[in-house]
Amino acid sequence: MFHGQLLHKQMHEQQALTQRWQTIASELDASDVQLLAVSKYAPDEAVEILIEAGQVHFGESRAQNLRDRALRWPDCHWHMIGPLQKNKAKYIGRFAAMWHSCDDIDTARAVASHVKGRLLPVLIQVNIADNPEQRGIHPDLLTSFAAELSQVEGLQLAGLMGMAPKGGDLRGSFRSLRNLRDQVFNGSFGILCMGMSNDYRIAVQEGSTMVRLGSTLFGAGRSV
Ligand SMILES: *Cc1c(COP(=O)(O)O)cnc(C)c1O
Numbered sequence: 606m607f608h609g610q611l612l613h614k615q616m617h618e619q620q621a622l623t624q625r626w627q628t629i630a631s632e633l634d635a636s637d638v639q640l641l642a643v644s645k646y647a648p649d650e651a652v653e654i655l656i657e658a659g660q661v662h663f664g665e666s667r668a669q670n671l672r673d674r675a676l677r678w679p680d681c682h683w684h685m686i687g688p689l690q691k692n693k694a695k696y697i698g699r700f701a702a703m704w705h706s707c708d709d710i711d712t713a714r715a716v717a718s719h720v721k722g723r724l725l726p727v728l729i730q731v732n733i734a735d736n737p738e739q740r741g742i743h744p745d746l747l748t749s750f751a752a753e754l755s756q757v758e759g760l761q762l763a764g765l766m767g768m769a770p771k772g773g774d775l776r777g778s779f780r781s782l783r784n785l786r787d788q789v790f791n792g793s794f795g796i797l798c799m800g801m802s803n804d805y806r807i808a809v810q811e812g813s814t815m816v817r818l819g820s821t822l823f824g825a826g827r828s829v
Contacts, residue, residue: 618824622651623658625822630660633816636809641684641798643819645670649677651823656681664705664817668693675700686766686817688740695719698759705766705798705817706730708742710753717759726763728798729754731785733778734770741767744785751789764796764814765789775804779811 626642633640643664644652652663656678665671666687675683682702689697689704691712697704698719705728707713716725729751732741742750747765755762767782769775779799786797793812800808802821809816 619654622654622822622824625824626655626658626660629818629822630658633809638809638813639815641686641815641817642822643686643801643817644674644823645687646819647823652678655822662702664819668696672696672700689716691715698725701725703728703763706740707754708732708740708750710750710757713754713757713760717757720759724761725759726796727754727760728764728766728796729762731765731767731782733767733782734773736770739768739770744781747785747789762795764798766798768801769799769804769808775807776811779804779808779813783812 630640639662640660641662641664642655642660645664645666652674662682662684663674664684664686665674668685668689671683671685683700684703684705685697685701686705688706689712694712694715698716699721703726704716707727708730713727729747730741731747732739732743751762754760765782765786767778769778782799783797786795787793789795796814797812798815798817800813800816802818805813805816805818
């Protein structure tokens with residue numbers, strides 16, 4: 606491609622990304638739902654475009670990438686949404702604005718030992734798919750896990766996170782996560798983080814307070 610054509614294509618992609626963000630952000634804003642831009646597959650240029658558009662909260666699924674981006678863009682809030690190995694706990698304790706994927710008490714203690722001078726908000730990942738292959742605390746064990754977690758100094762239990770089963774009963778599983786949130790948090794005070802690109806509208810109807818959007822925001826081509 607000639608240089609001029611390439612430039613034109615890049616400008617077009619930037620505008621398309623900004624436009625998608627504006628549409629989704631205002632849709633969610635109207636429902637009072639927070640948008641977490643899942644940037645795990647997005648290149649730095651795309652992150653830059655969204656920051657310029659006004660996005661502040663980003664989700665990463667790898668601890669080192671989160672650290673790198675938190676150092677590069679310290680004014681944004683970097684959320685950890687992926688499975689965490691204990692030996693990477695320091696990156697999350699030091700750099701994450703929120704940890705969404707907590708489902709193990711030993712890892713939680715390891716993360717907490719690296720939190721200095723603040724409380725790190727933590728969501729418990731709940732296995733609402735009732736599929737042992739998915740991550741997360743089983744609903745039956747949630748109350749005791751929450752009690753244990755709230756004893757860990759440096760962490761602040763802030764809500765629940767869950768992923769709907771692929772091809773299963775989306776609405777039913779979102780509804781059960783909401784009920785669990787209401788039970789554990791005595792009403793609607795806790796964060797209810799549910800909904801991804803393919804199911805976020807249903808999640809919002811079922812009371813989600815934060816959705817995690819990757820491919821529908823950054824473009825499907827970028828998220829493979
Ligand atoms: C990748 C990822 C997302 C975003 O998925 P999309 O379908 O691209 O919106 C959301 N949540 C978690 C935990 C993820 O790992």
